[in-house]
Amino acid sequence: MPKSNRKVSNAAFVQRHRDTVLLIVIITVSLIITTTFRISYIGRLAPLTVLQRGFIALSDLVQQIGQREEQVSAINAEYEQLLRNLDIYEYSVQTSGYSQFSEERLQEAAAFSSTLTFDHVIARIIARDPNRIFRSFTIDKGAKQGLAIDMPVIAIQDGRSGLVGKVVQVANGSAIVESIIDERSVVVAEHAESQLSGTMRGAAFNKQLLTLDFIDAREIERVRGGDLVITSRFSSIYPPHIPVGTIQPFQRARNSDQATIDVLPILNFNRLNYLFILLPNEIFSESSE
Amino acid sequence: MRYIFAYGSVPILILGLQTALGVLFPDLVHLPDLILIFCVYSAHYNGRFTGQLIGAYSGLCEDIVSSAPFATHILIRTILCYAFGNTERWQVQDNPITPIVLVILALGIKYLLYLMLGVLFSITNMINLLLSTAVLYEILYTVIATPVLFSLLSLLPRLRSNEYN
Numbered sequence: 001m002p003k004s005n006r007k008v009s010n011a012a013f014v015q016r017h018r019d020t021v022l023l024i025v026i027i028t029v030s031l032i033i034t035t036t037f038r039i040s041y042i043g044r045l046a047p048l049t050v051l052q053r054g055f056i057a058l059s060d061l062v063q064q065i066g067q068r069e070e071q072v073s074a075i076n077a078e079y080e081q082l083l084r085n086l087d088i089y090e091y092s093v094q095t096s097g098y099s100q101f102s103e104e105r106l107q108e109a110a111a112f113s114s115t116l117t118f119d120h121v122i123a124r125i126i127a128r129d130p131n132r133i134f135r136s137f138t139i140d141k142g143a144k145q146g147l148a149i150d151m152p153v154i155a156i157q158d159g160r161s162g163l164v165g166k167v168v169q170v171a172n173g174s175a176i177v178e179s180i181i182d183e184r185s186v187v188v189a190e191h192a193e194s195q196l197s198g199t200m201r202g203a204a205f206n207k208q209l210l211t212l213d214f215i216d217a218r219e220i221e222r223v224r225g226g227d228l229v230i231t232s233r234f235s236s237i238y239p240p241h242i243p244v245g246t247i248q249p250f251q252r253a254r255n256s257d258q259a260t261i262d263v264l265p266i267l268n269f270n271r272l273n274y275l276f277i278l279l280p281n282e283i284f285s286e287s288s289e
Numbered sequence: 290m291r292y293i294f295a296y297g298s299v300p301i302l303i304l305g306l307q308t309a310l311g312v313l314f315p316d317l318v319h320l321p322d323l324i325l326i327f328c329v330y331s332a333h334y335n336g337r338f339t340g341q342l343i344g345a346y347s348g349l350c351e352d353i354v355s356s357a358p359f360a361t362h363i364l365i366r367t368i369l370c371y372a373f374g375n376t377e378r379w380q381v382q383d384n385p386i387t388p389i390v391l392v393i394l395a396l397g398i399k400y401l402l403y404l405m406l407g408v409l410f411s412i413t414n415m416i417n418l419l420l421s422t423a424v425l426y427e428i429l430y431t432v433i434a435t436p437v438l439f440s441l442l443s444l445l446p447r448l449r450s451n452e453y454n
Contacts (some may be wrong), residue, residue, distance in 0.1 A: 019337040026364075030363045035410075092351060126312065
């Protein structure tokens, strides 16, 4: 067959099967990218970040309206109660107990911020991973505010501070934080009391329990359920002594060189709102050494 | 031009909503897969070729906001759109059940792809998801969202090929 005819027939074949050709091309390129590259900096979609912020702002507004309506209905109910009981004192006590959760969280974050010795940036979670397989958060601060990859992230909840994870992707006005409960997360941690070190891995799907592999299991007798686990002195990413979780009751295995223990994180990752991204400073560099 | 604008902006809007749902309802066991519904809709009304391009674009947007290995979603959404581009001639408009059936089938294919990718890239949570009750919640939420999203998307004639308009 002449060369020109062969070219025409090839083009006709591609044209006829263009759907399948496109599918094969996209699958091949995707597989190459997935297996070869670890993309850590992506120019994030700015409109999406704006939208995510918009949704959160809208929800705040709805929440406030809801709270006001709740407040009004609560006051009405209390008023009826007053008419029945004629107990003015009871009314004042009940209304004073009303609080706005989001404001409380912000106040808690502000108070914690003033006591933190590390240079830090406060960020708000504006989105979570589109599905529950990967446990990451999108925050409203990015490279513009000085954020960079691998910066440690902590949070405060109900008066207790704890490790959240680290920054894994940074864009100008937003960043992605991979939490320690993500299955790919690995943290060098230690038993606060005995200083036994081990590696802590993320949780299994839909669970909040972490697993801690103690490198030396001979001293496992010194570890008890309920003990505190903190970040290790040997970690290259996280500053030491940040609370991570508490050890869950466990069975002591005999004749094993390595022990694996469940750890319950200090923080409830479903209820996180404000995060603190620790910026490298002198205290951090000294404590890491 | 309007056609490109519609297809460029709608996945971003849906994805913005889906990622925000995780913050607004933190205790949900799983989130509805709104992008999957959009992919099924687009592929159904535009056929395999255009459907695949839309699927790849939607997957790209999802990969950008997710911490999943990059291009995972491009792969999943493209294959889904290719498969559902074949349903182009099915009668969806008159029958409210058909979109739900299509979406359930799409979820089945997605879980199959999760299984393959989970094994291939050692992402155990992709496999663990299939063994947990969270799958049922995802199916339930997605099925509930399907008629709503199909109705909303049908308000945008630009999202369908000219044959339907």
